[in-house]
Amino acid sequence: MQTYFYATGDFDRSAEHREDQTWLRARLSDPNSRVYPVWRLRHLVQPQKIQPADMPQLRLIDPVAQADLIARAETVILLGVEGGIAHFALDLSVLDENAAMELGDFQELRGIGPLLPQRDGALLAYARGLAYWHQRHRYCGVCGAPTEVKAAGHQRQCTDRNCATVQFPRTDPAVIMRVTCGNRILMARQGMWAPGMHSVLAGFVEPGESLEDAVAREVFEEVGLRVHNIRYFGSQPWPFPASLMLGFTAEASNEAFDLQDGEIESARWMSRMELLNSPEDETFRLPRADSISRRLIEDWVKL
Structure with missing residues (x-):
């Protein structure tokens, strides 16, 4: 593992x-x-x-x-x-x-x-x-009273005895997916990222969704592609600020993407050789070495 x-x-x-x-x-x-x-x-x-x-x-x-x-x-x-x-x-x-x-x-x-x-x-x-x-979570989300630390920092409880609601730490689930089509991988970037940085697609899971549904929805919303053969890859805590990144792989039927919602500034299909020759500068760079996005990319390059 x-x-x-x-x-x-x-x-x-x-x-x-x-x-x-x-x-x-x-x-x-x-x-x-x-x-x-x-x-x-x-x-x-x-x-x-x-x-x-x-x-x-x-x-x-x-x-x-x-x-x-x-x-x-x-x-x-x-x-x-x-x-x-x-x-x-x-x-x-x-x-x-x-x-x-x-x-x-x-x-x-x-x-x-x-x-x-x-x-x-x-x-x-x-x-x-x-x-x-x-x-x-210093205040109760039910009644608004102050909360106090319990269970050695793993709970907070409302101080109003009539409420006494106990709260537990929460993590926001997000899917992150490597989308490929044949021998090419889709790399994208958001405008807020460091110059040149590209990565795979990602997005938060919404209420009522399975993880696989979230993968398909996010890919379609961001680049207009329908994907299939969605497979789990691995997961990583990402406390920036409070996410759990759930990694998946998926395949697109064709390469005709269309940037949909404005979140993605640009995207491109790339070969393994192009990634291996990444200049790692303001024209193009891979995601952080400590991220699951980097693992998803490197795993594909080695296939």
Whole structure:
């Protein structure tokens, strides 16, 4: 089984400990516990002292020496346990910019993710996803009362006793699909992307749709093509901000596409040789190395 960037794989999320306050307090006072600080959806890193010089590494919070930070955190989230060591995310967004800068350099996961070891990137994505959800569910969607953190950061509950609605983290499912016709693949770009960047098609799943229906609908809406032989490829967490990318392959009966809804700026059919000779510049570049879109393309090139 392939392991995708930002997927935690066999990491033990330790759901059985989320309600155990005694266990949680003990782990939060254990100097061996790993605490990942998050500030406004950014992560604390420091440059390595060895080559390559620009390779970042995570900088963690000492749960004993910096217990005051844990006490000030907006949210403390149990990520899980690995090798007997507890892992926590600590949302420090309550700190102003000067206070955050005193801790070090907080950077966007989009920038550092591909440079980190896969497991480190996956844990940061996990932490970022939960921090994002907490920041947007501080009030009850049923009655409007404030909510409070429960289950070690994996639930929020309405503080109005007459309501007491419990909320759980949500992920937005999106399909991403490699469309081919014979020996060519459809590559497209949106105007908001970096100059030259092209990728495969993608879109969010709508209520009442199967994943396969979403693939067919999105392809037709964006480029006017009818597809068949839709097959599942793989999935990847994509916490930018809160998606699960569900990869598929599909075949078009012909190459006569028509840009439909204005979302796609341009598209083109390309051969394997053209992709292998990609200039990777402002005229044409492949998607990010940490994305499932890149995996879909590279898998096809190798066929």
